[in-house]
Amino acid sequence: RRPKNFPPGPTALPFFGNVLNLNVDNPLKYLETLRRTYGNVYSLYIGHRAAVVLSGTKALKEALVNKAVDFAGRPQDMYFSAIAEDRGVILADYGDKWKEHRRFSLMTFRHFGLGKQSMEQRILEELQITMSNLEKHTGKSLKAQVMFHIMASNVICLVLFGKRFDYEDEFMKKYVTSITAVMKLMNGPWAFLYDSFHWVRSLPLPFNKGFQIMKTIKSMTSSLINEHKMTRVPGEPRDFVDCYLDEMDKRADDGTSFSPEELLYTCINLHAGGTDTTSNTLLTAFLYLMTKPHIQERCQQEIDRVLEGKDSVTFEDRHNMPYVQAVTHESQRIADTVPLSAFHATTRDTELMGYSIPKGTIVIPNLSSVLSEEGQWKFPHEFNPENFLNHKGEFVKPEAFLPFSAGPRVCLGEGLARMELFLILVTLLRKFRFIWPEDGGEPDYELVFGITVAPKPYNMKVELRTT
Numbered sequence: 001r002r003p004k005n006f007p008p009g010p011t012a013l014p015f016f017g018n019v020l021n022l023n024v025d026n027p028l029k030y031l032e033t034l035r036r037t038y039g040n041v042y043s044l045y046i047g048h049r050a051a052v053v054l055s056g057t058k059a060l061k062e063a064l065v066n067k068a069v070d071f072a073g074r075p076q077d078m079y080f081s082a083i084a085e086d087r088g089v090i091l092a093d094y095g096d097k098w099k100e101h102r103r104f105s106l107m108t109f110r111h112f113g114l115g116k117q118s119m120e121q122r123i124l125e126e127l128q129i130t131m132s133n134l135e136k137h138t139g140k141s142l143k144a145q146v147m148f149h150i151m152a153s154n155v156i157c158l159v160l161f162g163k164r165f166d167y168e169d170e171f172m173k174k175y176v177t178s179i180t181a182v183m184k185l186m187n188g189p190w191a192f193l194y195d196s197f198h199w200v201r202s203l204p205l206p207f208n209k210g211f212q213i214m215k216t217i218k219s220m221t222s223s224l225i226n227e228h229k230m231t232r233v234p235g236e237p238r239d240f241v242d243c244y245l246d247e248m249d250k251r252a253d254d255g256t257s258f259s260p261e262e263l264l265y266t267c268i269n270l271h272a273g274g275t276d277t278t279s280n281t282l283l284t285a286f287l288y289l290m291t292k293p294h295i296q297e298r299c300q301q302e303i304d305r306v307l308e309g310k311d312s313v314t315f316e317d318r319h320n321m322p323y324v325q326a327v328t329h330e331s332q333r334i335a336d337t338v339p340l341s342a343f344h345a346t347t348r349d350t351e352l353m354g355y356s357i358p359k360g361t362i363v364i365p366n367l368s369s370v371l372s373e374e375g376q377w378k379f380p381h382e383f384n385p386e387n388f389l390n391h392k393g394e395f396v397k398p399e400a401f402l403p404f405s406a407g408p409r410v411c412l413g414e415g416l417a418r419m420e421l422f423l424i425l426v427t428l429l430r431k432f433r434f435i436w437p438e439d440g441g442e443p444d445y446e447l448v449f450g451i452t453v454a455p456k457p458y459n460m461k462v463e464l465r466t467t
């Protein structure tokens with residue numbers, strides 16, 4: 001039974017709650033039906049656990065921004081929290097340890113803002129390698145998903161570990177496959193079972209695989225960190241890991257939350273958080289750029305004009321490229337990469353839009369509902385860069401643009417992701433024309449649901465531009 005004055009919602013079955021209606025292949029349609037019936041704040045049950053679903057810009061901002069601390073927790077005692085052991089940043093509960101690690105990570109990212117080691121340089125460095133690979137493929141088809149995935153993974157590896165991995169590197173292939181496998185388990189039916197019935201947790205069921213794979217990921221990350229310990233010069237950090245090790249030295253005696261285990265999870269979080277998200281967004285962007293060549297050409301005209309005489313693009317150039325900015329943002333809106341954000345939890349008994357929500361309730365921010373909310377967008381249901389342009393052709397960002405969520409838990413990698421999307425798009429479009437291959441069939445814009453959603457894999461054809 002729902003607590004007093006709790007948000008309304010569908011009747012829940014004993015034991016199962018509403019999970020049987022939540023199609024793991026795509027729960028978004030069911031959630032939209034519930035929103036129409038119960039409004040922008042409603043509840044449902046995941047097994048015996050109550051969850052409040054927030055839809056639309058107003059409810060989301062009211063909770064995540066205006067009542068920031070009340071809604072900044074992460075659910076505990078669930079499959080994904082057991083996998084994460086309350087460590088790192090993404091799944092750690094609200095508290096001092098999370099705050100210290102979030103603050104440190106953001107500061108370190110900023111530290112790499114300038115100079116030769118800057119984020120911008122690391123992205124452009126990786127792009128050089130991608131471009132020479134693409135040149136070898138001119139006139140041929142190639143698998144876009146693999147290319148974007150490696151690019152995104154390498155950018156974050158350069159930031160974390162100061163090194164990149166070749167396309168065929170066995171270590172990185174295994175690392176990425178393992179992270180993908182755990183994420184799939186976290187979003188699958190076995191996780192629902194684990195969350196719904198405590199008594200199944202000690203049984204030898206497939207969810208145990210997640211814990212085993214996590215051991216592998218931890219030991220692989222450890223080996224990367226240990227390499228650093230041998231070669232680092234304290235006080236002269238080359239990358240994120242060096243910065244963390246320096247910080248651990250500095251704080252050795254102050255009862256700090258910084259520890260080798262936290263470093264492991266933080267690195268895993270940043271790699272996992274920064275790879276699929278960025279690469280799936282790029283995959284969506286190029287799907288539309290190829291199948292709507294007039295949009296691609298208009299981007300190229302703007303890029304040629306603004307970069308005339310320059311060797312390469314800088315992130316600053318975005319201010320002179322309103323159309324490209326509109327296209328990158330529209331790609332993110334349509335890509336809907338993390339549709340249900342990461343689940344939040346209330347940190348204390350609280351109220352939201354007249355409802356009472358007890359401490360520890362799961363909160364699901366439905367970002368997807370905001371990114372296509374009617375009344376917030378000129379063209380909510382179609383790919384159209386005009387969503388981000390005013391009548392003078394200037395770039396504008398509507399307040400419903402929340403692909404990174406909002407409030408104290410807003411994506412920690414937002415700055416890096418925005419820089420990557422812009423630099424990658426501009427650099428690639430300047431040099432190449434991207435073409436939907438003749439044998440590619442009808443383009444399929446349907447997204448495949450997961451913790452991060454993605455377009456179906458496709459091939460792209462590239463040609464060198466002549467201008």
Ligand code: HEM
Nearest residue numbers: 089090273274277278338341342404405409411412413417
């Ligand atoms: C297009 C790319 C990206 C998208 C759409 C995206 C989206 C998100 C979303 C929706 C959240 C959940 C926020 C919440 O709980 O309310 C999140 C959290 C997070 N993201 Fe991203 N992300 C992207 C790229 C990145 C990158 C490149 C990194 C790493 C550098 C990263 C690291 C993280 C981390 C560590 C968190 C957890 C923040 C916390 O709990 O305090 N993300 N991201």
